[in-house]
Amino acid sequence: MNDLSLRLTALRKEHKLTKKAMAEALGLSRQTVSNWEKGDIEPNIGVLAKIASYFGVSTDYLLGHETYTTHYEEKYRQEDFYWGKKINTLAYEMLKLMPPTRPLRLLDVGCGEGQAAVFFARNGYHVTAFDIAVSGLEKGRRLAQAAGVHINFYQADLLRHEPEGMFDVIYSTDVLEYVPAEHRRNVLCQWQEHTSVGGLNVLDVFVEKSFIATAPDWEHGKEFFWNTGELFSYYANKWQIELIREPIFDCDSAGIPHKHCMDMMIARRMA
Ligand SMILES: C[S@@+](CC[C@H](N)C(=O)[O-])C[C@H]1O[C@@H](n2cnc3c(N)ncnc32)[C@H](O)[C@@H]1O
Structure with a gap:
């Protein structure tokens, strides 16, 4: 291939x-x-x-000659934070499961404008974060500076980049829809291998439901739905599932109210 x-x-x-x-x-x-x-x-x-x-x-x-970007490169150039500064509920669930009572390394994949990365750094984690959108990383750096925390931000394409070193937490929210089905096993295997035993993978994916219309700002050809349960199936062995949820929720990301369905998961590496 x-x-x-x-x-x-x-x-x-x-x-x-x-x-x-x-x-x-x-x-x-x-x-x-x-x-x-x-x-x-x-x-x-x-x-x-x-x-x-x-x-x-x-x-x-x-x-494959076109440099891969997403529409976020443009959206993150605006002054305001495209995603606001509200932190995903999974981040709070993760904090409860793994409070940073010792130095813990966290990798935020597809960190966007860096809000979650800064939140984790402020809570005592050693944070590394990457995204493909340079404009988001620049905003993240400014946010980290204003918060007085250090974060190692860098640009990378998650489909071509293997994380370096071991992490206690790999966190990636609202990103895995950019991974086509044929790359999923490989990407998740790499993340699993770079997670310390006892560490967590904190992930969510958009799942397709016939009764929910596709979001108006869905990037056809770049974003791909997952099936219900598909994410969990990659964590069947050696992983303890600490949290599974499949909420349906409202969103107005393109200024048009719509709904999403997501599979959310926190899994702990046991061996
Ligand atoms: C919906 S935003 C989510 C941002 C952030 N994780 C959050 O929850 O606010 C999706 C992010 O994934 C990033 N992204 C998409 N494809 C990527 C890829 N191949 N490699 C790295 N980042 C990617 C986009 O640039 C964007 O910042």
């Missing part, structure tokens, strides 16, 4: 198409689509342009 085959597979699944349906839409055979996805053959330039136009993406995106 290469970038192109991964992106073709992800786009087809995102649009809920079978290989046959995608092939028919492009006037090709099912076997051709199957071979692309396995990486055995690649579409020629004419067909590539047709696929790009069909899915509303660029050919550079399909080929």
